[in-house]
Amino acid sequence: MSKKKLKKKRTLNYADVIVSFLVISIIGLIIIPLPAIALDILIVINLAVAINILLITLFTRSVLEFTTFPTLLLITTMFKLGLNMSSTRLILTAGNGGNVIAAFANVVAGSNYIVGIILFVIIMVVQLVVVTNGAGRVSEVSARFTLDAMPGKQMAIDSDLNSGLINEEQARNRRKDLQREADFYGSMDGASKFVKGDAIASIMITLINLIAGTIIFTMKGDLSIADALAQFGKLSIGDGLVSAIPSLLISIASGIIVTRSDNNSSFGLDIASDAVRYPVLFRIVGVILLVLSIVPGFPFLPFLFIGIGMFVASMFIKQTEQKTAIRRKEEEQKLALKRKKKEQEEDESVSSFQVEPIAIEIGYGLISLVDSTVDNSLMSRIVAIRKQTARELGILVHPVRIRDNLYLESNDYSIKIRGNEVGAGQIYADKLMIISPDDEPFPFKGIPTKEPAFGIDAMWIDQKDKEAAEIQGFTIIEPLTVIATHLKEIIFGNAPELLGRQEVQKLLEGIKEQNNVVIDELIPEILRLGEVEKVLQNLLEEKIPINDLATILETLADYGSVTKDTEVLTEYVRQALRRTIAAKYADEQKSIKVVTIHPKVEELITQSIQKTATGSYPVLKPDSVNQILEALNKIQQELTLKNIEFVVLTSPKIRLAFRKLISFNFPNMSILSLNEVPNEISIETVGTINV
Numbered sequence: 001m002s003k004k005k006l007k008k009k010r011t012l013n014y015a016d017v018i019v020s021f022l023v024i025s026i027i028g029l030i031i032i033p034l035p036a037i038a039l040d041i042l043i044v045i046n047l048a049v050a051i052n053i054l055l056i057t058l059f060t061r062s063v064l065e066f067t068t069f070p071t072l073l074l075i076t077t078m079f080k081l082g083l084n085m086s087s088t089r090l091i092l093t094a095g096n097g098g099n100v101i102a103a104f105a106n107v108v109a110g111s112n113y114i115v116g117i118i119l120f121v122i123i124m125v126v127q128l129v130v131v132t133n134g135a136g137r138v139s140e141v142s143a144r145f146t147l148d149a150m151p152g153k154q155m156a157i158d159s160d161l162n163s164g165l166i167n168e169e170q171a172r173n174r175r176k177d178l179q180r181e182a183d184f185y186g187s188m189d190g191a192s193k194f195v196k197g198d199a200i201a202s203i204m205i206t207l208i209n210l211i212a213g214t215i216i217f218t219m220k221g222d223l224s225i226a227d228a229l230a231q232f233g234k235l236s237i238g239d240g241l242v243s244a245i246p247s248l249l250i251s252i253a254s255g256i257i258v259t260r261s262d263n264n265s266s267f268g269l270d271i272a273s274d275a276v277r278y279p280v281l282f283r284i285v286g287v288i289l290l291v292l293s294i295v296p297g298f299p300f301l302p303f304l305f306i307g308i309g310m311f312v313a314s315m316f317i318k319q320t321e322q323k324t325a326i327r328r329k330e331e332e333q334k335l336a337l338k339r340k341k342k343e344q345e346e347d348e349s350v351s352s353f354q355v356e357p358i359a360i361e362i363g364y365g366l367i368s369l370v371d372s373t374v375d376n377s378l379m380s381r382i383v384a385i386r387k388q389t390a391r392e393l394g395i396l397v398h399p400v401r402i403r404d405n406l407y408l409e410s411n412d413y414s415i416k417i418r419g420n421e422v423g424a425g426q427i428y429a430d431k432l433m434i435i436s437p438d439d440e441p442f443p444f445k446g447i448p449t450k451e452p453a454f455g456i457d458a459m460w461i462d463q464k465d466k467e468a469a470e471i472q473g474f475t476i477i478e479p480l481t482v483i484a485t486h487l488k489e490i491i492f493g494n495a496p497e498l499l500g501r502q503e504v505q506k507l508l509e510g511i512k513e514q515n516n517v518v519i520d521e522l523i524p525e526i527l528r529l530g531e532v533e534k535v536l537q538n539l540l541e542e543k544i545p546i547n548d549l550a551t552i553l554e555t556l557a558d559y560g561s562v563t564k565d566t567e568v569l570t571e572y573v574r575q576a577l578r579r580t581i582a583a584k585y586a587d588e589q590k591s592i593k594v595v596t597i598h599p600k601v602e603e604l605i606t607q608s609i610q611k612t613a614t615g616s617y618p619v620l621k622p623d624s625v626n627q628i629l630e631a632l633n634k635i636q637q638e639l640t641l642k643n644i645e646f647v648v649l650t651s652p653k654i655r656l657a658f659r660k661l662i663s664f665n666f667p668n669m670s671i672l673s674l675n676e677v678p679n680e681i682s683i684e685t686v687g688t689i690n691v
Contacts, residue, residue, distance in 0.1 A: 023075060029082030033089055036098035042083055043100045043242050049076060050246035050253075057253040064177055067184050069257055076250055077198045080243050084205045087239045091209050095217060097235045105238030116237030120206065123244045124199055153178055155437070155475040165384050165484065188258055202243050209236035279317040286310030355419035357498055359401040360487065365410030368429055369480060370402050378402065381484040389491055393540065394547030395499050396506055397491060413483060415490050417497055423490045425452030427479040431460040434474040444469070451477075453486040496537040504533045511549050518553045526560035531569075538570040542659075542670070544581060551576050567615055567656060571673075575652075578676045585647050585670060591682045594649035594672075595635055597658070598690040601628065605654045605661070618657045627691035629665050635687040636666075646686055647672050 034042070053072065060066050091097045105116060154175065161171040213232035217223045223231065286307045293303030360378075362370070369378045379402070386397045408414065415423040426449065427433075435451060435458045436442065447460040458477075461469060469476055477485075491498065512519055523529055535556065536546050546552060555576040559569055574581060585592050597605075608618045620628075632648075639646055647670040650658050655673040662669060677683060 026075070026078050026082045029079075029086050033093075034086045036090060036094075036096060039083070039086055039090060040098045040100045042086075043098070046076075046080055046083055046246050047242070049079075050249040054249045054253040054256075057257045060257065064180055064184070066257060067180055069254070070184070070188050073250065073254060076246075080198065080247060081201060084202065084239070084243050087242075088205055088209055091232070091235050091239065092213055092216060095213070095231065095235075097239055101235060101238035101242055103238075104241045105234040114233075116234065116241070120237055120240045120244060123241075123248055124203055126248065153470070156477070159475065159477055159481055159485070165381055165481065167388075188254070198247055199244075202240060202247065205243075206236045206240035209239055279314045279321070282310045282314035282317070286314070356401040356416075357398040357418060357500075358491070359403070359416045359419075360483075361403055361405040361408060361414045361416065363408040363410040363412045364404055364406065366413060366427065366429055367404055369483075376480065378480055378483065381480055382487065385484060385488045385491065388488070389495075391547070392545060393492065393495055394507075394545045394549070395495055395540070396503055397498055398503075400487070415487060417490070417494050422494060423452065423486055425483065425486055427482050428460050429479050431462060431479070432466055432469075433458050433477040433479070433482055434461055434469050435477065436474055442474075443472070452482065453489045492543070495540040499533065499537055499540060501529055501533055504529060504536060507546075507549060515550050515553065518550070518557050522553055522557045522560065527556060527564070531560075531564065531566055532556060534566040535570050535573060538566065539573065539577075543584075544574065544577065548577060548580060571652065571656065574673075575675045578678050581672065581676050582678055582681045585645075585672070586681050589682075590680060591684050592672075592677065593644055593646045593684050593686045595632075595639075595646050595687040595689060596649050596685055597651075597654075598688055601689055601691055602651055602654055605657055609654070609657045615660070616657055618654075618661050620661070624691065625661065628689065629662065631689045631691055632662060632666065632669075635689065636669075639686060644686055648689075649674065649677070649683065 029042075053069075053076070056066060057069075087097050087101060091101075096102075157166075157171050157174045157178075160166045161168065166174070210229075210232050213235065214225065214228040217232070218225050218228050286309075289303045289307030289310065292298050293300050293307060371377050382400045382402075386400075389395060389397050405414070409426070411426050411428055413425055413427065414421050428447070431447070433449070433451065434442065434444070434446075435456055439457070442448075442459045442461075444459060444461045444465050446462070446465075449458050449460055450456065451458045466476060508519055508523070523532065532553075536552070539546050539552075552573050555573045556569060559572045563569065582592065587593075604620070604624065605618050608620045609616050610619050648658070649672055652673040652675045655671055659671040662671075
């Protein structure tokens with residue numbers, strides 16, 4: 001561990017010790033009598049802490065930046081009550097509350113303690129009725145809405161993860177933040193009761209100081225009733241004010257933090273942005289004030305000056321907006337010129353009239369989604385998908401070409417591979433797609449549709465219905481996520497077509513520094529580059545990642561001198577990658593549920609395999625094929641109803657032939673051979689194919 005980390009760890013340990021000591025010391029305030037000077041210092045500290053907490057809430061951009069606030073609210077409340085008890089002890093025993101209490105009583109109440117009582121009561125009413133009740137209600141509603149919306153937000157996180165927009169760590173952090181947000185609002189719902197109880201206790205303590213002090217010092221004969229009421233009236237009000245003002249500040253802070261929405265800016269910047277959004281409002285207010293300035297009985301100068309000030313502010317805001325708009329337009333023109341120049345350069349190259357490996361064509365209504373100047377654009381999503389494809393499948397996907405197509409409808413898009421359309425859909429840039437988790441009907445006025453990647457029933461709704469959809473548990477998907485998920489599924493489903501000799505050569509060059517010996521031995525002495533390409537395509541055809549190129553090349557080097565049959569070589573490679581393959585289908589108990597093939601059926605398929613120029617195929621009678629397919633379909637339906645995921649397990653000699661036999665009817669069914677299941681993985685048979 002580095003010195004910097006050790007130092008940071010020691011600092012955190014010291015912080016824990018200091019905080020623990022301070023919390024325990026609060027109890028000491030109740031038990032141990034304090035001198036007047038110590039009480040003055042602690043009262044000032046209490047006021048400083050309250051001001052600091054209020055300022056922190058003004059500068060926080062999200063409640064997640066101040067999740068300790070509910071606990072801090074309890075600690076500050078107990079600290080203030082401890083100070084109340086210490087000041088009460090000092091007032092009732094010595095008839096003196098210290099310099100700070102006396103200063104508040106003299107400055108705020110003056111010579112009339114009745115005025116001080118009225119001010120104290122007003123502060124308590126504002127705190128209890130206005131601030132604390134409002135903050136408590138907001139906390140309660142926010143907690144309920146946050147908990148109700150958690151399932152929808154969790155699904156949105158899973159959707160972003162599946163589309164490649166975020167990685168596993170980012171998804172984990174978002175789930176953690178979501179839980180912290182729910183915990184915060186739940187804690188604030190209860191913590192607001194501390195403030196209300198604190199205000200009630202302050203009123204009672206103030207009354208005790210006034211009544212008990214007057215009785216004690218009158219009975220002792222030190223003061224007359226009138227003098228005692230005057231002295232303890234001022235002391236009680238001073239003590240009440242030094243506790244009420246920090247309490248009010250913290251109540252305001254709690255109200256601010258629970259009413260804040262998650263933004264990327266502080267409260268001050270949000271207020272400034274909202275206030276100057278419509279400068280015409282300043283002129284309207286200015287006109288109203290100028291009219292009021294000439295109304296008989298109203299003071300002329302204040303209304304006149306402030307009205308003129310509103311006009312000046314409106315003009316200043318308008319000029320600033322015009323300058324910003326001009327600057328933005330100039331930047332857009334520069335970007336357009338650069339883009340046009342780049343397109344002209346591309347048009348002059350041979351590649352300009354060649355089809356791209358993969359491309360997206362969009363209608364004119366979706367052009368705003370491709371704005372590269374925006375952080376969250378289709379371009380950034382595609383970059384994330386390419387990275388995810390490289391990480392999960394091990395292939396390098398070409399940059400995806402995006403262009404507008406005037407022949408498409410405004411909200412349509414088309415995904416093409418080598419110039420041929422392989423997927424299409426329709427999205428609305430200003431709407432949101434919702435999917436029902438339980439196939440329930442949609443209680444919204446929207447546009448019924450199908451989710452293009454998986455064909456699930458969905459609906460496009462307006463942005464204003466988002467919150468209602470979240471509360472009702474619908475999965476909400478943004479337009480960019482819809483097209484990004486579709487693109488990802490297209491890439492994963494057509495990965496073999498996207499892997500050519502050029503891409504294989506780049507993969508080999510990328511690992512040559514660490515695996516130069518096996519590459520030099522394999523290509524071209526044992527196998528040609530095209531033969532290696534065919535093996536990799538065969539693996540991708542069955543969704544087997546090729547990111548363990550070292551093992552693949554080692555296996556090809558071992559068996560490539562024995563056979564040049566790429567199908568046989570692929571089976572050897574699959575056996576070498578058995579742990580990678582089995583891990584895709586094994587559960588947490590390291591077990592795979594399999595459907596086996598009856599020996600009679602295996603023997604039938606074995607005898608029917610015929611070798612052709614394009615590979616090995618089983619040649620069976622139509623009746624036999626139909627019986628096998630019907631048996632497999634029956635087993636699949638039974639296991640699907642039981643929610644059991646399975647693979648078909650065969651002997652190595654018929655695995656490939658059986659896959660070709662059922663691939664048309666069951667394209668997504670996984671077929672493994674016994675040699676592809678490592679010893680540490682257990683096998684659980686859930687069915688047998690028999691005819």
